[in-house]
Amino acid sequence: MALHPDFLPTGQPTVGHRRRYGTLPEEERLGVGVVGLHEGHTMLVALRSSGLCRPVAGCDLAEEKRVAALQAAPGIFVTDDYRRLLERPDVQIVAIYTPDPLHAEQIEMAFEAGKHVICTKPLINDAEQIPRLLKAQKTSRMRLQVGQSTRFYEPFQRQRELYEEGRMGEVEVLDAHYNHRMDWYYEKSPWTIADTHWAYLGLSHPVDLARWYLGPIAEVSAVGTVTTLGARYGMRTPDAISVNLIGASGRIARVLGNYGFHELPRARSLIECFLMGSSGSSLARYPDLRFTYHDEHGIELEEDYHHAMAGYYYRHELKGMHYGEFCNYADYFASKLLAGEPNSPDLEEGLQTVLVMRAIVESLETGGTVQVNAIQVSDAEL
Ligand SMILES: NC(=O)c1ccc[n+]([C@@H]2O[C@H](COP(=O)([O-])OP(=O)(O)OC[C@H]3O[C@@H](n4cnc5c(N)ncnc54)[C@H](O)[C@@H]3O)[C@@H](O)[C@H]2O)c1
Numbered sequence: 001m002a003l004h005p006d007f008l009p010t011g012q013p014t015v016g017h018r019r020r021y022g023t024l025p026e027e028e029r030l031g032v033g034v035v036g037l038h039e040g041h042t043m044l045v046a047l048r049s050s051g052l053c054r055p056v057a058g059c060d061l062a063e064e065k066r067v068a069a070l071q072a073a074p075g076i077f078v079t080d081d082y083r084r085l086l087e088r089p090d091v092q093i094v095a096i097y098t099p100d101p102l103h104a105e106q107i108e109m110a111f112e113a114g115k116h117v118i119c120t121k122p123l124i125n126d127a128e129q130i131p132r133l134l135k136a137q138k139t140s141r142m143r144l145q146v147g148q149s150t151r152f153y154e155p156f157q158r159q160r161e162l163y164e165e166g167r168m169g170e171v172e173v174l175d176a177h178y179n180h181r182m183d184w185y186y187e188k189s190p191w192t193i194a195d196t197h198w199a200y201l202g203l204s205h206p207v208d209l210a211r212w213y214l215g216p217i218a219e220v221s222a223v224g225t226v227t228t229l230g231a232r233y234g235m236r237t238p239d240a241i242s243v244n245l246i247g248a249s250g251r252i253a254r255v256l257g258n259y260g261f262h263e264l265p266r267a268r269s270l271i272e273c274f275l276m277g278s279s280g281s282s283l284a285r286y287p288d289l290r291f292t293y294h295d296e297h298g299i300e301l302e303e304d305y306h307h308a309m310a311g312y313y314y315r316h317e318l319k320g321m322h323y324g325e326f327c328n329y330a331d332y333f334a335s336k337l338l339a340g341e342p343n344s345p346d347l348e349e350g351l352q353t354v355l356v357m358r359a360i361v362e363s364l365e366t367g368g369t370v371q372v373n374a375i376q377v378s379d380a381e382l
Pocket of ligand 1: 035036037038039040059060062082097098099100102148149188189201322
């Protein structure tokens with residue numbers, strides 16, 4: 001059934017100026033093939049704003065997802081067989097949005113087919129898969145961008161800019177969370193109950209932020225509980241998790257994820273990153289397009305991008321549809337590929353974050369403090 005035009009995302013009006021990473025003529029843009037067309041549908045729509053990429057293919061097992069993909073991006077090739085998407089020469093970047101346990105194999109297959117990869121968070125949810133991914137990358141020399149959407153959301157980009165200008169000094173303490181009631185998600189995607197762990201699925205946002213500012217994480221200590229809502233859906237591992245992290249630098253962070261609570265969106269945003277630095281503090285939020293910091297006199301300033309940028313980030317649907325962030329990281333990655341420059345978070349950085357998340361799971365299981373290992377792969381495995 002065709003969607004009524006009122007329900008197609010418009011992206012209009014965009015009053016403000018979106019971040020730009022360059023522009024190429026339509027036919028020279030990098031072709032993106034998207035696998036997993038629920039959250040991947042967002043990428044198809046997001047690419048309408050891209051200057052460097054264009055959607056060329058989509059893959060999903062479900063026919064209704066393929067039909068909707070064709071409505072969002074008319075003329076693309078659609079299939080239910082990932083191998084057919086990988087065979088296509090017009091696909092230069094594969095963007096993966098399938099359930100977490102499928103990511104490792106799909107990344108490996110994409111590298112082997114000579115494709116660069118964007119993979120949504122969590123990159124993988126099983127650290128045993130690390131050697132095969134490093135090996136596939138080494139053999140293929142293909143590149144990967146982890147789709148850490150939060151990093152690419154306007155308030156978090158602004159926060160990073162001020163940090164890189166030195167306005168926060170050194171981050172001494174970081175307080176980040178991703179709290180989101182998830183009954184709707186369990187109903188939509190039952191694989192989230194048994195086939196992954198909230199330490200990966202949810203904490204991948206705040207743990208990535210902690211690594212971004214603190215650098216390598218040395219040690220974690222976690223506590224968790226199964227909420228009443230989680231228990232109702234048969235969760236056997238904690239859906240509410242609190243973690244203390246110590247960086248190799250000695251600086252500290254705490255991250256919280258609660259997926260079974262009653263939200264208070266005016267009081268606390270779903271995702272927040274509070275940086276407490278030696279020279280300043282700042283707070284970035286999602287899905288609110290607000291960023292708070294202070295000037296040199298301690299006067300609190302709030303940048304509010306709702307009017308300027310809701311068209312780009314939400315395309316006038318619900319708050320928090322990810323369109324702007326997905327387009328930002330696709331264009332950022334394409335710009336780095338075209339310039340031959342490194343991108344972040346790349347495969348190795350993403351895998352370091354996976355090792356932090358694995359240490360969190362181990363801490364939850366043992367009740368103790370867990371050292372985070374660096375990536376260790378023997379030459380024989382490569
Ligand atoms: N902020 C973000 O960046 C963000 C937000 C939501 C979800 N995600 C991530 O996106 C991924 C997907 O989440 P979702 O909410 O869209 O899940 P979902 O269950 O709604 O959708 C997964 C889709 O993948 C398809 N699929 C499953 N196996 C497949 C296969 N072998 N080949 C092709 N298609 C296949 C399913 O038919 C389904 O349409 C997860 O890893 C999740 O963590 C990221």
